[in-house]
Amino acid sequence: MGDPRGFLKFERDKETDRPVVERVRHFREFGEQMPKEKLQVQASRCMDCGIPFCHQGCPLGNLIPEWNDLVYRGKFDEAVARLAETNNFPEVTGRVCPAPCEASCVLNIDSVPVTIKSIERAIAEHTIAHLEPIRRGTKSGKTVAVVGSGPAGLACGQQLARMGHSVTIFERDDRAGGLLRYGIPDFKMEKAILDARVSQMIAEGVTFRYEVAVGDAVLLDELLRSFDAVVLATGAAVPRDLSLPGRELAGVHFAMEFLTTQNRRVAGDTIDESRALSANGSRVLVIGGGDTGSDCIGTSIRQGAKEVKNLELMPKPPLVRMPENPWPEWPLMLRTSSSHEEGATRDWGVMTKRFVGEGGNVKGVDCIRVRLERGKLVETEGSEFHIASELVLLAMGFAGPNLSVVKGVDVTLNARGNLNTDQDGKTNVAGLFAAGDNARGQSLVVWAIADGRRVAEGVAKHLSAGTALRAVGN
Numbered sequence: 474m475g476d477p478r479g480f481l482k483f484e485r486d487k488e489t490d491r492p493v494v495e496r497v498r499h500f501r502e503f504g505e506q507m508p509k510e511k512l513q514v515q516a517s518r519c520m521d522c523g524i525p526f527c528h529q530g531c532p533l534g535n536l537i538p539e540w541n542d543l544v545y546r547g548k549f550d551e552a553v554a555r556l557a558e559t560n561n562f563p564e565v566t567g568r569v570c571p572a573p574c575e576a577s578c579v580l581n582i583d584s585v586p587v588t589i590k591s592i593e594r595a596i597a598e599h600t601i602a603h604l605e606p607i608r609r610g611t612k613s614g615k616t617v618a619v620v621g622s623g624p625a626g627l628a629c630g631q632q633l634a635r636m637g638h639s640v641t642i643f644e645r646d647d648r649a650g651g652l653l654r655y656g657i658p659d660f661k662m663e664k665a666i667l668d669a670r671v672s673q674m675i676a677e678g679v680t681f682r683y684e685v686a687v688g689d690a691v692l693l694d695e696l697l698r699s700f701d702a703v704v705l706a707t708g709a710a711v712p713r714d715l716s717l718p719g720r721e722l723a724g725v726h727f728a729m730e731f732l733t734t735q736n737r738r739v740a741g742d743t744i745d746e747s748r749a750l751s752a753n754g755s756r757v758l759v760i761g762g763g764d765t766g767s768d769c770i771g772t773s774i775r776q777g778a779k780e781v782k783n784l785e786l787m788p789k790p791p792l793v794r795m796p797e798n799p800w801p802e803w804p805l806m807l808r809t810s811s812s813h814e815e816g817a818t819r820d821w822g823v824m825t826k827r828f829v830g831e832g833g834n835v836k837g838v839d840c841i842r843v844r845l846e847r848g849k850l851v852e853t854e855g856s857e858f859h860i861a862s863e864l865v866l867l868a869m870g871f872a873g874p875n876l877s878v879v880k881g882v883d884v885t886l887n888a889r890g891n892l893n894t895d896q897d898g899k900t901n902v903a904g905l906f907a908a909g910d911n912a913r914g915q916s917l918v919v920w921a922i923a924d925g926r927r928v929a930e931g932v933a934k935h936l937s938a939g940t941a942l943r944a945v946g947n
């Protein structure tokens with residue numbers, strides 16, 4: 474433990490964001506990192522609790538008090554190695570994780586947790602520009618196919634390669650990353666860090682095969698015959714739809730269509746702008762809160778939307794934690810993202826009734842106010858209203874995994890329509906595993922990485938070559 478009185482001497486502090494007027498002019502990241510000296514002070518606030526609840530809060534079981542102490546002492550190289558033991562991509566979680574660790578930090582009883590996420594990011598930044606491959610001497614002679622290169626597939630593939638297995642990652646897109654690449658906007662996470670990790674993985678022996686849709690270009694059955702094990706890490710990208718009158722109107726789109734187009738623009742891809750989605754000059758209505766809705770808001774504002782409104786079906790959450798939702802539970806309260814701060818008008822307890830159009834184009838939506846009564850949403854009579862909009866983005870989450878990947882293979886699903894797996898990630902089909910959102914349901918990056926790592930251990934057991942992996946390096 475660094476400074477036993479650190480939490481009494483120093484206030485919580487965190488990274489600041491560049492001013493809104495400046496950051497909405499571009500798609501780059503806008504968080505200003507804290508200087509190392511300030512971070513060391515923040516790390517000294519960690520009390521090194523006898524029972525560190527932050528470990529349990531973090532799905533990866535990051536050894537937070539240990540690397541807080543190393544940062545406090547200025548031992549960044551050792552902190553990098555400690556963090557690498559539990560997290561393959563701290564540069565990613567240090568940017569986009571909602572930090573359940575901070576919610577469960579003992580200092581959060583007083584709402585001033587240790588700045589864990591900023592410290593994690595700073596540790597990751599220490600080496601991201603010069604990542605070295607981590608190689609294990611002996612090759613197992615076993616081959617594994619990983620389908621999907623989102624955080625679950627990348628983490629699983631990297632762990633297995635470091636154990637000595639030959640890993641091939643099949644990805645239907647033209648670049649690796651899954652939703653990290655084509656969902657999360659660059660202003661939250663620039664993609665150079667993904668490229669750095671992919672280069673590291675290639676140097677570690679992982680083969681990437683892009684633009685190969687398994688279930689189409691290659692059948693899963695063929696992979697099962699050609700590889701010793703197959704891991705499906707294909708995400709849960711089937712969007713939830715709003716089947717209402719007027720849904721067919723031009724200008725009503727799924728959020729991912731909009732976000733992917735913008736990420737491709739930033740990546741320098743050729744876009745047919747005469748057909749591509751843009752919020753420029755439009756009144757944009759984003760239906761659905763959450764990360765996807767918030768990302769649509771930030772993207773619309775940067776594209777030059779005339780105005781941006783955001784609707785949420787559920788009632789407005791409380792501004793503070795309620796007594797029935799005590800620490801160390803995840804606090805169910807109103808969250809305001811950096812995109813919300815940039816100028817969206819938010820409204821809660823609103824149900825969309827129909828899309829209204831003219832000449833085949835959407836012109837607005839009819840809505841009604843709803844309230845929760847005994848767990849059910851009830852419409853408030855006489856509360857109908859209309860919102861004018863030329864671009865309506867549907868961001869109501871995802872219904873489940875796309876099952877085209879398992880075509881021809883009889884894979885069991887669970888009650889929620891996700892791939893059914895045991896603790897090791899095994900499905901009912903011999904040699905077939907699943908990791909990430911396709912087995913868990915729509916979730917978080919940190920869970921996808923944790924699942925990828927857990928399933929890698931399950932695959933290793935299956936291949937009878939599993940040795941406990943304690944990664945050294947970065």
Ligand SMILES: Cc1cc2nc3c(=O)[nH]c(=O)nc-3n(C[C@H](O)[C@H](O)[C@H](O)COP(=O)(O)OP(=O)(O)OC[C@H]3O[C@@H](n4cnc5c(N)ncnc54)[C@H](O)[C@@H]3O)c2cc1C
Pocket residue numbers: 569570571620621622623624625626643644645646649650651652653656657685686687688706707708709710732764765768875877878908909910911915916917918919921
């Ligand atoms: C817009 C948006 C913003 C988000 N923001 C955050 C955030 O800020 N913080 C956070 O923690 N979480 C966020 N999430 C959630 C997070 O991105 C996901 O939980 C996470 O990416 C899931 O990882 P995954 O590896 O399981 O799947 P994915 O990231 O979805 O990756 C699946 C990969 O499999 C590929 N694939 C699918 N089918 C096939 C096939 N048949 N053949 C070959 N390849 C295939 C896909 O192309 C994709 O690359 C966000 C989600 C969205 C949509």
Ligand code: SF4
Pocket residue numbers: 530531532533535537566567570571572573574575589590593919
């Ligand atoms: S991965 Fe997320 S939960 Fe874990 S330490 Fe980092 S910010 Fe906290």
